[in-house]
Amino acid sequence: MDLLHFMVIMGRLSITMGKLIFNYENCTGCRACELACSFHKEGVFSPSKSRIKIVRIDEEGLDIPIGCEQCDNAPCLTACPTRALSRNSETNGIILNPDYCIGCKQCMVVCPFGAIHFNEERKIFYKCDLCDGAPECVKWCVTGGIEYCEDIENFSKRKSADRIQHFLLNLPKSTRPIGTGGGKK
Amino acid sequence: MTFDYGGYAGKTLRIDLTKGKIIKEKQSKQRTEKYLGGRGADAKILFDELNPKIDPLHSDNILCISTGPITGLLGPTTGRVNVTTKSPLTDIYGNSNAGSDWGSELKYAGYDNIIIKGKSQKPVYLCIDDKHVELKDASHLWGEGIFETTLELQEELRGFDTKVAAVGPSAEKGVLFCSLIFNLWDAAGRTGTGTVMASKNLKAITVSGTGELKVADPDKYLEIVRDGWQGILNDPGFRSGEHQALGTPICVNWGDALGWLPTRNFRETTFEGADLISGEEFRDKYSTRSSPIPGGRACMSCPNRCKRFGRIESGKYAGTRGSIEFEGIAAFGSKCGVSDLEAVFHAYTLSNDYGMDCISCGNTIALFMELVEEGVIKDEDKLGLKFGNADAMVEMVHRIGNKQGKLGKLGAIGSYKAAQKIGKNALDFTTAVKGIDTIACDPRVAKGFGFTYAISSRGSDHLRTHVVFEMIRMPPEIGKELFGSEGACDLLSYDGKVQLVLWHENLAAVTDSIGSCRFMHGSYYAQYPIPELLGKLHKKKKVNSIKYHDWISAATGMKIDYKKLLEIGHRIINIERAINSRFGIRRKDDMLPKKFTKPIKKGPRKGQSFPKEQLEKMLDEYYTIRGWDLKTGFIKKSELIKLDMKDVLKELEKENLVM
Secondary structure (H helix, E strand, O other), X not given: OOHHHHHHHOOOOOOOEOEEEEOOOOOOOOOHHHHHHHHHHHOOEOXXXXXXXXXXXXXXXXEEEEOOOOOOXXXXXXXXXXXXXXXXXXXXXXXXXXXXXOOXXXXXXXXXXXXXXXXXXXXXXXXXXXXXXXXXXXXXXOOOOEEEEOEHHHOOHHHHHHHHHHHHHXXXXXXXXXXXXXXXX | OOOOOOXXXXXXXXXXXXXXXXXXXXXXXXXXXXXXXXXXXXXXXXXXXXXXXXXXXXOOOOEEEEXXXXXXXXXXXXXXXXXXXXXXXXXXXXXXXXXXXXXXXXXXXXXXXXXXXOOOOOOEEEEEEOOEEEEEEOOOOOOOOHHHHHHHHHHHOOHHHOEEEEOOHHHHHOOOOEOEEEOOOEXXXXXXXXXXXXXXXXXXXXXXXXXXXXXXXXXXXHHXXXXXXXXXXXXXXXXXXXXXXXXXXXXXXXXXXXXXOOEOOOOEOOOOOHHXXXXXXXXXXXXXXXXXXXXXXXXXXXXXXOEEEEEOOOOOOOOOEEEEOHHHHHHHXXXXXXXXXXXXXXXXXXXXXXXXXXXXXXXXXXXXXXXXXXXXXXXXXXXXXXXXXXXXXXXXXXXXXXOOHHHHHHHOOHHHHHHHHHOOOHHHHOOOEOOEOOOOXXXXXXXXXXXXXHHOOOOOOOOOOOOHHHOOOOOHHHXXXXXXXXXXXXOOOXXXXXXXXXXXXXXXXXXXXXXXXXXXXOOOOOEOOHHHHHHHHOOOOOOOOEOHHHHHHHHHOOOOOHHHXXXXXXXXXXXXXXXXXXXXXXXXXXXXXXXXXXXXXXXXXXXXOOXXXXXXXXXXXXXXXXXXXXXXOXXXXXXXXXXXXXXXXHHHHHOOOEO
């Protein structure tokens, strides 16, 4: 048994490489994905129970989808002391097993994207599991802000980097103050 | 479920600012059954609780902010929030509607609506954070613009998760047409709702919610909503790119081509500089995003994304940024004869930051320009006021916003009251109906719009019906089938227009009351039964459509069919009429200003007018169908009994306001 196989069995790596791709340029901030996610997973409409989140920056007219990137070398996987988090070898999704979870919130702390949410009321974590390979949020996204790529290995990495770089470089530079002069300042 | 019906959050929030008291009460079941929510329920609250004789800026005036049963439930275009009060601008029923995701957030926090009374001793803001509702000190925000206020509150509270509704410095100073502005760019613009809020020393309302909403029949609900989304995405109007490509600013070139774009305070109906202030120009020069939807931003769960975000990078107005809409471009652009898009955009964001309604602000400036050119008033502040002077236009926004200078002070009371104050023949130049000035579409060309202006419950406004049927060249067969006349779909024809307006008005009342957007009702998008009729016409087998009756039923669990839906709309129109009767509105107020009864002098629509006799004839037909008295405009007793509004009848009988 080679290392790769071993990692697949241990739930550290998957064979298919599914992933959500967030196109910041395309997102209009309608938050349909949030509602679709919470309804699909919990049967209620509630953005706070959604696995995906849209950050609406009204000041600059930006809308940024934030969700789990299913990192290859995922900090949450490493941080989880009880192996409550594991990788689904069929979809590449990192999945949370609530039975093993002790609620230490380590995963939430180490996630560089802020993609793991904790619900105080229900005492559970919300974490994107790619809906077993058919993500509900993608079905409701009409602008192409979220796409599902089943074979991320073949997704042009350069293209992806270019896109993010283009987006970041084109971010409006100055923020406040707006030149409208109302008020004291 | 805490409430008897699904979709609703189930609670009403009552704020008494004088005593600093906050009461959470259960949503009224009876009210939601009869009036659904939003605009309808607000009107009922105002009818029941407001003393009609008070001054709108008195502490006893009531400010209602409310959502509907389908707000925030994944349905297309369901991000609306309604604001209702007695308007300081018109002194009658005032109501306005805004987008963004503020309304949905209020529902996630657990409240369908807020009823605000009284007046606080010192400036406060209302902080709603799920169960925790608190009035907090806002003296550090008093005098700040919308921009600073909103960002400051977001920083203080939960960052981008906090949604803010704020009023600007102009509202504090008492400019009569101020808006309540949600999340920086979405305004409940008309009728001066912001002025009322500021008069109560309430600077802002912040909301963040983590709760959940349930629907009565989840499986069926999802199916209906999916059909609705598909209906919009397959709609020819949407696909051909109107909202997909340009948002509402597309109307600049469109209105110019069809000859209804108000130019130089409605002197003409085409503008030679339309190209320079068009949606295309804005997209190419100022959109912050290049593709695929340039600058497009959406309200809560909306496929329409009609807002266009842009930014001026260099030059005189560098740093100006914001979401732009057609009405704003027309108000500061064509109506003032200004063809400098940067100045228009700047004036637009300025009036937004001051917290003023851009339509009324632009109209007032346009009126002053015309009055100066006609020699009725003098350019007392020496600004060089004349059509086309962009600098004077921008300066006037500052002056009105700060109530500075003679014309600034005069402009702050709105165009109609200003014209009254000026006297002479100034009123002949106003475009106001019931005290509020007209939006950007000439009623002499678009007859359905014209009739709407006359009958609207809040005064000259198209959004009470939004009869774009006549503008998009709907097949005449549809007009025949739905409104009994092929002419109903023709811009210049009067045939079938009363029926067209009636149908749209009823549905508009319903859509406002359930929390859905005007762009989705009737008109050209996918609302039942239009796709079905078009499908029959083009022999299509499968059509997608938005069936509001099924949608509301599945969400709430009420049993509402298409017929009952129209009846609810009719009831909402009647409750608004009842309130307006109390405020003194009679048949003579359902009119068009003198300006529109005279023919257009120039351009392709030369000679078109909306004669008084024609309007009277249409009013007769309209009143008869509505069940209103032909002479006074009061509602008939029999109509109120038929609509199961006996409580309203009882009150009106006491005041002799019913026939």
